[in-house]
Amino acid sequence: MPDLPHSVSRYVFFISDRTGITAEMLGNSLLTQFDAVTxxxxxxPYVDTPEKLAAAVERVNAISANGxxxxxxxxxxxxxxxxxxxxxxNALVLDFFHRFIAPIEQEIGVESNHAAGRSHGISxxxxxxxxxxxxxxxxxxxxxxxxxxxxxxxxILVGVSRCxxxxxxxxxxxxxxxxxxxxxxxxxxxxxxxxxxxxMPFKQKLYGLTIAPxxxxxxxxxxxxNSNYSDMKNCLWETASAEQMMQRxxxxxxxxTVKSIEEIATTILMKANLVRHVY
Amino acid sequence: MPDLPHSVSRYVFFISDRTGITAEMLGNSLLTQFDAVTxxxxxxPYVDTPEKLAAAVERVNAISANGxxxxxxxxxxxxxxxxxxxxxxNALVLDFFHRFIAPIEQEIGVESNHAAGRSHGISxxxxxxxxxxxxxxxxxxxxxxxxxxxxxxxxILVGVSRCxxxxxxxxxxxxxxxxxxxxxxxxxxxxxxxxxxxxMPFKQKLYGLTIAPxxxxxxxxxxxxNSNYSDMKNCLWETASAEQMMQRxxxxxxxxTVKSIEEIATTILMKANLVRHVY
Numbered sequence: 001m002p003d004l005p006h007s008v009s010r011y012v013f014f015i016s017d018r019t020g021i022t023a024e025m026l027g028n029s030l031l032t033q034f035d036a037v038t039x040x041x042x043x044x045p046y047v048d049t050p051e052k053l054a055a056a057v058e059r060v061n062a063i064s065a066n067g068x069x070x071x072x073x074x075x076x077x078x079x080x081x082x083x084x085x086x087x088x089x090n091a092l093v094l095d096f097f098h099r100f101i102a103p104i105e106q107e108i109g110v111e112s113n114h115a116a117g118r119s120h121g122i123s124x125x126x127x128x129x130x131x132x133x134x135x136x137x138x139x140x141x142x143x144x145x146x147x148x149x150x151x152x153x154x155x156i157l158v159g160v161s162r163c164x165x166x167x168x169x170x171x172x173x174x175x176x177x178x179x180x181x182x183x184x185x186x187x188x189x190x191x192x193x194x195x196x197x198x199x200m201p202f203k204q205k206l207y208g209l210t211i212a213p214x215x216x217x218x219x220x221x222x223x224x225x226n227s228n229y230s231d232m233k234n235c236l237w238e239t240a241s242a243e244q245m246m247q248r249x250x251x252x253x254x255x256x257t258v259k260s261i262e263e264i265a266t267t268i269l270m271k272a273n274l275v276r277h278v279y
Numbered sequence: 280m281p282d283l284p285h286s287v288s289r290y291v292f293f294i295s296d297r298t299g300i301t302a303e304m305l306g307n308s309l310l311t312q313f314d315a316v317t318x319x320x321x322x323x324p325y326v327d328t329p330e331k332l333a334a335a336v337e338r339v340n341a342i343s344a345n346g347x348x349x350x351x352x353x354x355x356x357x358x359x360x361x362x363x364x365x366x367x368x369n370a371l372v373l374d375f376f377h378r379f380i381a382p383i384e385q386e387i388g389v390e391s392n393h394a395a396g397r398s399h400g401i402s403x404x405x406x407x408x409x410x411x412x413x414x415x416x417x418x419x420x421x422x423x424x425x426x427x428x429x430x431x432x433x434x435i436l437v438g439v440s441r442c443x444x445x446x447x448x449x450x451x452x453x454x455x456x457x458x459x460x461x462x463x464x465x466x467x468x469x470x471x472x473x474x475x476x477x478x479m480p481f482k483q484k485l486y487g488l489t490i491a492p493x494x495x496x497x498x499x500x501x502x503x504x505n506s507n508y509s510d511m512k513n514c515l516w517e518t519a520s521a522e523q524m525m526q527r528x529x530x531x532x533x534x535x536t537v538k539s540i541e542e543i544a545t546t547i548l549m550k551a552n553l554v555r556h557v558y
Contacts (some may be wrong), residue, residue, distance in 0.1 A: 010387060019545035021454075022308045028558065029301045030379050033357065033391035041558050045545055072383065078312065092386040100309050100373050104351065107371040108289060112312035129501060131540070135446050142418070167414050174540070175300075211396055227520050248393055259411070261453070266298035266324055279307070 009038040011063050011071035015056050015086060017078055021043035024130030026096060027074035033201045039072075053082050057089045064090040078114055113251045127177065128278035134180070136174035141181035142166055150181055155203055156273050157182040158195075158246075159209035160238045161229075162219045164264060168209065171265040178269070181221040190241035195249060207272050208253030209244040209264065212238045288317040290342050290350035294335050296357055297326035305375060306353035318351075332361050336368045339482035345368040357393055406456065412534070413452035413459070420460035421445055426477035429460055434551050435462040435481055437474075437525075438488035439517045440508075441498045443535045443543060445486065450544040456556030469520035474528060484549050487525040487532030488543065492518045494536045513540060 010060050012031065014023040020043045031039050044056045061073045073093045077083045082096045101112050140146050141153065143166065150156065155172070157165045157180065162263065165182035172178040185201050213235040220230035228234055246253045250273060269276065291310065293302040299322045321334045342350045351376065352372045356362045364376045372393050380391050419425050422434065429435065434451070436444045436459065444461035451457040462478050478485065492514045501507035507513055525532045531550060535543050549556065 001478070019541050019543055021305045021545065024558070025301050025304050026375065026379075029355065030376070030383060032379060033376075034383065034387065034389055034391070035392055036389055037387060063428060070386065072386065076308065092382060092536055094379050096305065096375070096379075097280070097309070097312075099378055100305075100375075101312060103371060103373065104309060104313065107349065107351065108313065110313055110315055112310065113314055128539075129498075132498075133501075135449065139418075139445065165412060168452065170414065171453060174446065174450060174453065186408060219408075219411075222412075225506065260407075262298050262300055266300060270324055279303075 009040065011060075012039045012041050013049050013056070013060055013073045013091070014041070014043040014045075015053070015073055015075040015077070016043075017048040017076065017082065018045065020076070020264050023076040023096075027072075027094070028074075028119060030074075030094075031099050037242075047077070047082070048079075050082065050085060053077075053085050057086065060089045061093050072271060080114060104136055107256075128277045130177040131174065134177045134277065135170070135177040138169045138173040138181070141185045142169060144183045144196070144198075150199065150202055151207060152179060153178045153181040153202070154274050155207050156180075156199055156211055158185055158199070158206050158242075158251065160185055160211070160216065160242045161267065162223065163209045163211040163242075164261065165209055167261045168256075168264045168268070171261050172268065172274075174266065175278070176269060176274070178274055185238075185242045185245060187238065190238065190245070193245075195245065203249060205252070206249070207268055208242070208251045208252045210243055210246070210253050210255045210257075211239060212255070212257040282417065288319065289348060291318045291320050292335070292339055292352045292370070293320070293322040293324075293354075294326050294332070294351055294352055295322075295355040296327040297324065297355070297436060299355070302355040302375075305355075306351075306373075308504065309353075309373075310526070326356070327358075328366060329361065332356075332364050336338050339368045339370050342422045365415065382435065384435045395424075406557045409456040410453065413456045414449070416458040417448045417452040421448065423475070423477075429478065429481055430459060432460040432481070432484060433458045433553050434486050434547065435459075435478055435484050436488055436547075437464055437478070437485050437521075437530065438535075439490070439495065439521050441495060442488045442490040443519075443540065444488055446540045447535075447543045447547070450540050451553075454544065454557070455548060455553070456540055457553055464517075464521045464524060466517065467526070469517065472524075474524065478489055482528060482530070485528070485530045486547055487521070487530045488517060489525070489532050489534045489536075491534070491536040518542065522549070 014020050014027055016023045047053050047056050060071050071091045073089055073091045075086045075095045077086055078097055084097050087093045105112055157163055161184050169182045171181040172180040189196055217232050217235040224230050254267055288363050293299050293306055295302045339350050350370045352368055352370045354374045355363045356365055357376055362374050362533050366372045384391055438444055448459040448461045451459040468475055483489050496511050496514040503509050533546055
């Protein structure tokens with residue numbers, strides 16, 4: 001039986017003593033390097049006792065035992081005994097604490113805590129407040145909802161409706177604690193040929209998101225099919241007008257067409273030289 | 280000169296050919312295991328040419344050359360030549376693609392793409408729409424703003440004002456594509472002793488967030504100092520009343536007091552058995 005690349009399919013388990021988000025991120029960015037393979041993913045979070053881990057390992061081993069191929073396990077287990085236990089699973093186990101903690105200990109001459117539950121700045125009250133404040137600010141200033149306190153915004157995203165302003169703003173707030181407002185550029189603005197008055201005083205803080213007209217058309221069509229809003233001619237006009245306006249005012253801009261929310265957000269963080277409040 | 284643990288301080292560079300978010304997450308979860316050490320962090324994203332990498336490595340090497348201790352470099356570089364180049368820096372280099380790609384290749388018998396830019400589901404249009412739709416739904420149903428289409432919610436978070444409903448809802452939407460509504464439980468509801476009428480039909484979808492009164496007091500005090508809203512007696516009453524109400528209606532609940540947004544969100548994902556639309 002030929003084992004053609006496109007027929008390859010593997011189970012992947014993310015096993016973590018905490019949320020599993022780090023294991024997922026690490027694992028997913030490794031798996032994207034294997035286009036030809038279909039992965040079936042499952043996350044098992046909060047595995048913090050030998051009993052819970054035994055149950056997780058049993059599920060992993062059951063896949064191998066049922067005649068399937070060995071699963072891949074991406075694990076993030078701080079406790080050394082749990083780490084040892086997971087590595088006995090009948091699977092390819094990639095345990096990143098096991099791989100990386102020892103070299104850091106050697107390098108800096110300090111022993112690690114070997115204690116779970118330290119990720120994601122739980123105890124860091126300053127970061128918590130910064131994050132919550134940023135989320136509140138961003139929500140209050142979504143889609144031009146409020147022009148109050150725009151001077152407190154670290155960045156103001158502008159662009160046509162559905163170019164990705166809202167999710168990008170929220171991501172900047174949640175991930176980096178950035179106070180991010182966003183403002184739509186609308187047909188009214190294009191006809192007047194001027195930026196909305198309320199954001200004029202903050203030109204230095206504006207950052208433009210652009211998008212290819214066909215992508216915009218497809219996104220808008222999901223929302224309001226067969227409307228003028230999602231009409232291709234209108235999308236062409238709006239995207240061209242928005243780009244002209246950004247050029248005229250010297251607004252830095254970034255094409256979001258084939259980008260993920262993470263990529264748009266980190267690019268703005270870097271290019272607009274924003275100070276992040278959360279690391 | 281004694282090298283006391285509390286005086287240890289190290290530079291950490293996150294170097295990535297893409298956003299750097301995965302390298303940061305991995306690195307940060309490793310670094311949280313070293314409580315006694317102060318780390319100075321810097322992310323250098325979009326390092327995708329030998330020239331950009333040479334500039335980054337130069338900055339790393341400058342730290343060592345200036346009499347400092349070797350920095351730690353957490354890198355995520357898909358290209359093999361770039362990976363080789365970064366490992367020549369005068370630093371402890373933890374290159375996770377280098378460490379983990381080869382074992383996966385061996386295990387599944389398929390070569391990796393060795394191509395950057397595949398992370399975060401850029402090309403996955405289905406996931407993109409699911410995510411955007413979830414964000415839109417969640418925004419429209421934040422803080423009880425709309426009772427329309429609540430039947431489309433996958434989960435409805437309830438709890439007192441400032442217990443973390445909004446950031447948790449947004450995180451669930453952005454990270455997992457979950458359509459999450461949230462509804463405040465207010466003094467009016469407690470006096471009536473009943474859940475708000477509009478969410479009564481959706482009792483099975485409710486999930487309660489609880490919080491310790493002193494933590495609530497401190498959060499509310501940041502927002503409205505010296506008000507009845509942030510008064511300790513009021514916070515005690517509201518938190519107790521909310522917990523009673525959750526018990527009376529059999530609403531599953533989760534204490535958010537010492538939890539990060541990531542932890543609250545992943546716990547709800549697991550306990551409420553939600554189907555995620557983004558992996």
